[in-house]
Amino acid sequence: MARILIVEDEKGYREQIETILSWEGHQVRTAANGREAIDAGARFLPDLLITDWMLRDQIHGLQVIGLLRLVYPGFRAILITAFASEDLKAEADSRCVFRFIEKPFDLDHLQRVVRAAVAAPCSEPKLPQVPVAEIESDGRIVYANRAAREMFAETPAGDQATTLASIVEPDQMIDLDAASLRWLPVSPATPQPSLWEIRSQRPADTHTWLVVLRSQSAQSRVNQQLIDMLLGIREGKLARWPFDKRVLIVDDDQLQRQLAVSQLEGAGAACYAAENHSEAIRLFQEDEGIEFVVLDYDMPGADTGQLAERFMQIRPHIIIVGNSGMDRQAEFSRIGVSRFLFKPWSINHLIALLGG
Numbered sequence: 177m178a179r180i181l182i183v184e185d186e187k188g189y190r191e192q193i194e195t196i197l198s199w200e201g202h203q204v205r206t207a208a209n210g211r212e213a214i215d216a217g218a219r220f221l222p223d224l225l226i227t228d229w230m231l232r233d234q235i236h237g238l239q240v241i242g243l244l245r246l247v248y249p250g251f252r253a254i255l256i257t258a259f260a261s262e263d264l265k266a267e268a269d270s271r272c273v274f275r276f277i278e279k280p281f282d283l284d285h286l287q288r289v290v291r292a293a294v295a296a297p298c299s300e301p302k303l304p305q306v307p308v309a310e311i312e313s314d315g316r317i318v319y320a321n322r323a324a325r326e327m328f329a330e331t332p333a334g335d336q337a338t339t340l341a342s343i344v345e346p347d348q349m350i351d352l353d354a355a356s357l358r359w360l361p362v363s364p365a366t367p368q369p370s371l372w373e374i375r376s377q378r379p380a381d382t383h384t385w386l387v388v389l390r391s392q393s394a395q396s397r398v399n400q401q402l403i404d405m406l407l408g409i410r411e412g413k414l415a416r417w418p419f420d421k422r423v424l425i426v427d428d429d430q431l432q433r434q435l436a437v438s439q440l441e442g443a444g445a446a447c448y449a450a451e452n453h454s455e456a457i458r459l460f461q462e463d464e465g466i467e468f469v470v471l472d473y474d475m476p477g478a479d480t481g482q483l484a485e486r487f488m489q490i491r492p493h494i495i496i497v498g499n500s501g502m503d504r505q506a507e508f509s510r511i512g513v514s515r516f517l518f519k520p521w522s523i524n525h526l527i528a529l530l531g532g
Contacts, residue, residue, distance in 0.1 A: 210235025421467030
């Protein structure tokens with residue numbers, strides 16, 4: 177039987193899936209949002225992750241998959257969503273998702289997919305790892321991933337080191353509380369003098385620390401922003417999305433959609449992307465949490481005015497931001513859209529335009 181982590185913000189779905197899979201003998205944990213899922217998954221190390229895509233805390237299911245793969249790539253993932261799109265399916269493929277299930281779904285179908293996922297051979301995606309260890313309060317190493325073990329191997333304790341104290345100089349005291357506030361320099365017990373840094377995290381409901389290590393002599397292959405998301409760090413001058421509601425990007429250019437989604441998600445916003453008008457209307461109707469639309473003017477064969485009017489008929493309070501590489505402010509103004517951004521735009525420009 178398998179260790180399974182279920183991430184679903186709808187309590188009814190979550191409890192149903194948990195009950196059925198527990199009956200089948202699996203060891204099941206659940207999380208109601210993305211932050212809970214990351215904290216639990218980094219310690220539980222599931223064989224299978226079943227996650228909804230759109231969660232309620234500005235971390236979506238694909239981000240959960242990607243962040244947990246930094247720690248522990250050897251798991252299979254099933255993505256559930258009520259808002260399927262071609263962009264989402266392509267992104268799921270890029271994250272090595274085993275299966276994509278659309279809501280509403282039959283529980284028998286889910287059971288069949290779970291059985292297939294558990295039985296399938298698991299090959300680790302070739303993705304960069306962050307050196308991560310789970311540490312008890314007394315310094316005992318509960319788990320360390322491959323990247324962390326490679327760092328431990330540089331010390332006399334070797335890659336099977338069992339305590340944090342065994343991999344640093346004898347007179348080095350590591351304050352994990354201090355490391356939860358800033359990157360803390362430490363001196364590893366390596367043959368040649370070197371310097372590592374550690375950053376730690378311990379949610380209130382857990383008794384172990386999640387510790388990220390990095391060597392100052394090596395450039396990290398992983399975006400610092402991903403490490404911050406893994407540890408739940410929000411600091412520095414990066415713009416943060418100040419609104420509760422979600423964003424819909426409507427643009428026929430795949431690169432522009434990807435750039436927009438990357439900026440929004442990096443700022444903590446939950447968003448969708450649609451490549452045509454019919455897909456945009458479907459997503460907009462299916463999720464009442466969409467309050468902002470960034471609408472490209474220059475989509476071939478499309479009537480931007482009709483689409484904007486349709487959005488406003490469905491949800492009169494919707495905020496539409498016009499978008500184009502040319503000055504289309506007058507055209508948007510004529511169809512009742514007063515906010516406009518030139519391409520390329522930054523997340524700071526969008527937040528300022530929306531009054532955040």
